[in-house]
Amino acid sequence: MSFLLRVALPDVPGSLGRLASAIGAAGGNIDAIEIVEHRGDGCAVDDVFLTLAPSVMPDSIVSACHQLDGVRVQWISRYTAGGNLFLDLEVVESMTQQPDRALDLLLDALPAAFRVDWAAQLTRTGDRVDIVRRTPAAPERVPGDLGWPEDLGRGLRLPVPEEWGDVLAAGCSLAKDTVVIARRGGPEILDSEIARLRHLCALADSIARN
Numbered sequence: 001m002s003f004l005l006r007v008a009l010p011d012v013p014g015s016l017g018r019l020a021s022a023i024g025a026a027g028g029n030i031d032a033i034e035i036v037e038h039r040g041d042g043c044a045v046d047d048v049f050l051t052l053a054p055s056v057m058p059d060s061i062v063s064a065c066h067q068l069d070g071v072r073v074q075w076i077s078r079y080t081a082g083g084n085l086f087l088d089l090e091v092v093e094s095m096t097q098q099p100d101r102a103l104d105l106l107l108d109a110l111p112a113a114f115r116v117d118w119a120a121q122l123t124r125t126g127d128r129v130d131i132v133r134r135t136p137a138a139p140e141r142v143p144g145d146l147g148w149p150e151d152l153g154r155g156l157r158l159p160v161p162e163e164w165g166d167v168l169a170a171g172c173s174l175a176k177d178t179v180v181i182a183r184r185g186g187p188e189i190l191d192s193e194i195a196r197l198r199h200l201c202a203l204a205d206s207i208a209r210n
Contacts, residue, residue: 001052003028003076004115005061006036006187010070011044018068023048026064027056037192045074045190047115075187088113091200095207102208106200107133107179113200114193116183117167123177124150132177139164152178155194170194174201175208 005023009015020030028050037045052058062073091109095102103121110119118138122129129142143161148171152158155172158180167182170189179201183189 001054001078002031003050003052003058003061003078005048005050005065005076006045006074007048007065008039008043008045008072008074009068011038011042015044015071016046019046019048019065019071022064022068023050023061026060028052028061037190043070077185088196088200092203095204099207102204103174104133106174106204108135110179110181110197110200111135111137114181114183114197116181116189119179119181121174121177121179138182148178155198157189157194170197172197172201175205 007019009019016033020033023030029052030048030050032049034047034049035044036047039045050061052061058076062076065071065073091106091113094105094109098105107119107121111117118135120134120138121132122142123132127144129146131138131140131142134140143163146161148158149156152171152173155170158169158171160167160169160182164182165184167184168186168189169180169182170193171178171180172194173179179197181189181197
């Protein structure tokens with residue numbers, strides 16, 4: 001059974017090794033670790049992809065992590081994609097290979113690249129917002145009054161309509177449209193993730209126009 005664990009830990013040598021040892025002792029097998037963010041308060045945020053034996057519960061992993069000084073689990077959840085990760089460079093490579101499909105390829109890759117539940121490309125015509133393209137789990141319609149800025153520019157966290165459920169969302173401008181990513185239940189979408197989204201949207205726009 002595969003899980004994604006997001007954990008904050010001291011940004012000092014040895015912290016990651018101690019975390020890995022604690023997870024292993026609790027019955028978790030680490031498949032991959034990605035550094036999500038270096039914070040200014042001396043902490044780092046990492047995503048840990050791990051598999052658990054059927055007899056091991058996620059709570060055991062969380063408890064083992066919390067035994068370490070300065071370590072706090074922000075979120076743990078089933079992760080069905082396992083270790084087959086879309087890294088940003090792979091997304092860019094796929095877009096450069098098919099520049100005429102760059103925008104579509106970006107959108108399709110976003111859920112795996114950001115570990116979110118869905119992504120959608122929206123377009124605005126006057127007061128109306130329509131879905132241009134969406135991944136399978138995204139809503140099929142957009143409510144009339146979203147209350148979002150017309151230009152999301154460098155990326156923003158977004159309030160979501162009640163009918164979309166318990167999701168955390170962020171968006172960024174893409175050409176004349178808007179790209180939205182949404183994660184159900186958490187963890188929060190970090191500033192570093194918004195920066196990555198902005199960077200990938202800018203590259204997709206540039207690749208598609210060249």
